[in-house]
Amino acid sequence: MDDFVRALGVCPPRSRDELYWSARVSLVRRQADLAAFERVFRGVFDDAVIVAPRRGAGPRGDSFVSLPASEGSPDGGGLPWATLPPVVGDAEEAGAERSVPERRPSGLAGLADRPFEELDAAQVAALGERLRAADWPSRRTRRARIGASGRRIALRPTLTRARRTGWEPVALVRSRPERRPRRVVLLCDVSQSMQAQATAYLHLMRAFATVADAEVFAFATTLTRLTVVLRHTSAVAAVERAGEIVTDRFGGTRIATNLRALLASHHGNAVRGAVVVIGSDGWDSDPPAELAAVLARLRRRAYRIIWMNPRAGVAGFAPQVGAMAAALPFCDRLVPAGTFDDLAQVAVEIAECARTRV
Template sequence: MSPALLHGIDRAAFAVALAGRLRHAGVPAGLTDVDDFVRALAASPPDSMSTLYWTARISLVRRHSDLAKFDRVFTAVFADPPPLLPPSRSAPPAEGHDDVYVPVPADTDDTGPGGGLPWATLPPAVAEATEADTALRLPERRPSALAGLADRPFDELDAAQVTMLGDALRAAVAGWPTRRTRRHAVGSAGPRIALRPTIARARRTGWEPVEIVRERPVRRPRRVVLLCDVSESMRAQATAYLHLMRAFAVVADAEVFAFATRLTRLTVVLRHTSAAEAVAQASAAVTDRYGGTRIATNLRALLTSHHADAVRGAVVVIGSDGWDSDPPDELATVMARLRRRAYRIVWLNPRAGAPGFAPRAAGMSAALPYCDRLLPAGTFQDLLVAARQLQSVTCTDGLKWPTLTPAPRIIA
């Protein structure tokens, strides 16, 4: 072994070539590592293969998991190297390796830049590529969990997927809009002058109003009242509608009711911190679920109860397919009364999104003239769109939506 192992060899070219070989093997040897290796070779020229090994290893390897790759590259670069590590730590050279490295002496003894290259690489023999290697492989793109459930009916969803629907509904109504009330509060950017606070402060300055106090209107969330049908015809949508009611009860402080043959208030039950526990308690509280439907009777019960004040000025949302055992004339009468008291009436029908839908049910046909919106609510995506539509309806202060034109009335 010569006293100077890299005598007459361009250290920078040697370091760059070795780093490139390491990167090809998967060792992340960057420019900073190459610069450290070049400086280490200049500060302490290696006099043995072992010294060169440890200089390169300390400078170019940063992770313990890359030691085996470094050993394989170093062994492949230098033919017949002496034992550098114990047999248990040193990896043997790969069999059948295509790269052959031939040492090339420098043309001059100058060790500065351009003094010579450490080796030349013979072109590797390229084997015939198999059909599997040349086949075009594209990653399989799958929709997200929410997007995959967008158009699936509720009866095809399991409990975990319905719970995911509830979380998405809560996020959809998180920014529930507010309305301007008749009350005012002190605010520096208010458009009006607050007379009483201004006069009270003028007493300190000889009744001269030196400091003007302003006030602004107080804004509160628009009140929401939800009534959802849990009869036999709504069995597939009942659990999903309970999650919809819970989202509004928790986020928008809504009053929520379930009805089949009688009206059941679920506001307190659905505000439970656990969604699964809230839905379970609500299902147990509604004793008449999966029975008949009496929409007109339940709406009249709401308007005559002590919860009738919650309807005044509120957005009333009714989730039902419109099948009603009460006479259509009674439903039309109670809907007219509800229309005079509520701010908006929105009807969610799970069958409204079907192609060629027409409100042929007697109850739906009788209630439609008094609704501001008729929205489909039969899938995951329909409920999310309905939540956004409800926010747009709530934001329109002073704007009256045109009533829907009902289809020809057919008494079923």
């Protein structure tokens, strides 16, 4: 009861709802007492009208307005409510059940789990901006930086600080390894079989190019580098320009040939120590043996290989396609990528895969 009295003094109620929540928070301690509290509150305050407080009315400057004596009031007023007949047409019905407002997902959250073919260009662009908030992986470098959580003692800063205390190392300065973003190389299939996912994958590549230390490529029958194009400040302009550059879009698929071209080009060193992400459904016109051979070379050069397949999230999926079956032994992870929720989870898988060997 003391808590309730202090709550009324700190925040005088201006409405019935404010009085209800002040009383409920300060008086109810257990869930089992909530039903009894509701019955008592309705029995006392159903016909009550809250009178707004007036500053400066009492000796402390924050008392309630004095009210005339009413039936059942032994002290003749001074209470923050008055018993009056119910108002006809009041917005709040007597005896109505109170409930905490329900938190519902936003419009974008409702679209995040829908397939790409059900979304229009504006919805894809809006959801693509969410991918830029992903947590990208980092790598440990040989450099060290000063940090209180470090395990090693930084000898030179410790000796420098000891000059202030007569060369006695009273305070030890610690250091910890410095971490930098790990490079990510993303290759996305934009062939005919990936037409529904192509635009969404372009937004994923833009998130990689603008936020992470990434190199992004699109491929169908040939390989096209899109790192510079997708770093445009406007997402719409970047995706439109990328669509113009990729001349073989919605054509055939040659995964093995494009991976071999990447390793043979001057961008092949970008995959050294990097997390390589390949986005494709596995439908390839090249022989599976060629894909297995080039992935074996890529596996020796890359840090991790993650394959995201838009069909992997379908119930009953099995990697039985020839190219997919040949590539699976060389991949650290096979993740679904059929919705924007799946693409956001891809970033989580990249960060987790970069921390531990699978």
